[in-house]
Amino acid sequence: MTALDVVRPAYGSGSLAELLPSVGAVLGVPGATDVLGLGARLDGVDRIAVLLVDGLGAYQIPVAAPHAPILTQLAGRTLTSGFPSTTPVSLTTLGTGAAPGAHGILGFTTRRPDGGVLNHIKWDTDPDPAAWQPVPTWFERAGIRTTLVTKADFRGTGLTVAAYRGAAFAGADNPYALSEAMLAALAEPGVVYGYHPDLDHHGHVSGIDSDQWRAAAAVVGELITRLVEGLPPGAALLVTADHGQLDIPLDGRVDLAADPALGAGIAGVAGEARARYLYTRDGATADVVDAYRSVLGSSAWVLTREEAVESGLYGPVPPGHLGRIGDVVVICLDHTVVLAGGWEPPAVGELVAYHGSVTATEMTVPLLTYVRPPV
Template identity: 40%
Template sequence: MSFMLPSAPSGTRSVVGVADDLCAALRGESATLPRAESAVLVVIDGLGAISLRGHAGHARSLTAAMTKKDIAQTVFPTTTAAALTSLTTGVWPGEHGLVGYRVRDPERDILVNQLSGWETDGLDPLTWQGAPTIFERAAAGGRATFAVGLAAYAHSGFTRATLRGATFVPAATPEERVETAYALAEQHPGALVYCYLPEVDKAGHKHGVASAEWVAALERIDGALSVRVPPRVGVVVTSDHGMVDVPSHRQVVLEAEHLTGIRHVGGEPRMLHLYAEPDADAARLTVRLRSDLEGVADVVTRTEAVQTGLLGPVVREDALRRIGDLLVIATGVRALYDGTAEDQRNRGMIGQHGALTPEETRVPFLRFGAFAS
């Protein structure tokens, strides 16, 4: 098998460079953004560009000036842990090391949750994610930096891994978060402000994209972002990934015979990390799984993933050891489960992400305020 990365539309920017571009705009040195006195990065978790365009009538503030070029390409895996970290560090998953949702800690030979398991799984945010954040870099240059989000996230391990260097400011509703972010940008000239809106992602997981609940969440976010941007403040609105709906009849449960020779199943249903037993024949395992999952998923070896740049141009040694021996990337509208009790609990999710479809990889890149000129 010769694996090839799906191509992005010509000229599409990557989310990896967004935060650094904002800082360059504050210095008047960005090649793509006008100069601004302060900058706000708004991340709408789980909002793909295709889904947004398909529901433009429910998001008129967001899509009023949206063109075909107003998109960005997110990273792989298309999951929150990997993509949000790339947005806030400016490096690819192979460099910051958060290469999926659940991965193996090679030192302890256990699976760890890189989104919500920092405390329970014993991960040190300062060492497990070692890349400096954009907030640390901006603060080192004398800029005020803020992160506006839900109070529940203020002291989480994921926040300390990805937002360190920023002063966390809690706000309860989407409207309050946007208003707070804009006020901070206006009150602190030269500031870099991050604003996180998870409502669309949560509605999509529970009810599905285009459900009444998802549409209501999108409308609320759109309303929150319809307020006036303060003078000389530039705003970029983007996302970490998109989402597809996976109905129950498209869910594939891997049986024991499929997982023979597999020690751990990590990742998430649309992108599994498979870790082989130490004595497994890797070549035979790869051939068997490719045959078993033909038409359901692409099965990519760790070596192929690195050689094709799937996780970025640089893969550090510590990140390399966290990547599965095999990556199982769902094709079409499918999700794969390993049949364990823990995994079965996740089968209630309708909206899912992690793979390489355009719905998951293409996200909006919208400019407002000083950046719209």
């Protein structure tokens, strides 16, 4: 499989949604099923650390490994993200054990009922996270000791509450503090989940395999090494990611604001550059679909909302969540993005790497495992 081949979400068999339920089954959570088959390797452990490295897709492992050799020293397999392959969708898919259609976090940004746009990364308490994301999280359901370790500023944010409510919170503002807090949580049986954001940032801003990205990859290696070396007996470490990334050349950038044919009939824009949501004026959906298919050709799937839902990319979507998806969904393939000048910050068009679509490099994430057996 090449990096640009299409990968569909493996809901129910091998996606991020199955990770924590499988972890719970290993630890004896009643009713949990080990869909991922973790039990054979994790037999005998009573405490598990799960580290999510933002942006460390499976296709980035070979690029990062020269700077983080630990990545190739751990047992590995792959999972898929959900769709869109973007941070808020994936974090909530992992945290709830549910597909995006069910939990309702359906894009980096989506439309609110009042017509405004909700940025899930900059979300506070409006709308109410427990109402906007109604599925009980895995942490609420698990019935065992669980801890979340992430940046202190993320305490109480909309995304944190939506994805992780039920876990005890520990703030950690640098990689060393993250490893220390995760290891401290392993002093007792249970699950600790940690989140590290920096690799994704440097991919977006400087590009995959840039000097800045390589330095960030080295820090990831140091973080994982500290966790491996500090695990107590009877503990396991699982390392995964929310998505991969893809550098997009300047000639692959289409701005809907620069082409009258692409701006016609549009009442609102959300999503992101690789998975664009278009909200159309009354009666304009068919014309918008035709215009985007004409301009983008084979470089994108241009689907109506109904077609996108029927494709299974989100899993089942209840009626109350349908309006969050665009009337038209543009899923970019190859090295293409659809920018939205005037609808989103200009900085979006200045990024180097993007994600959100269905290519293997965006959708495929690693699951690396290390076990320190019981004494």
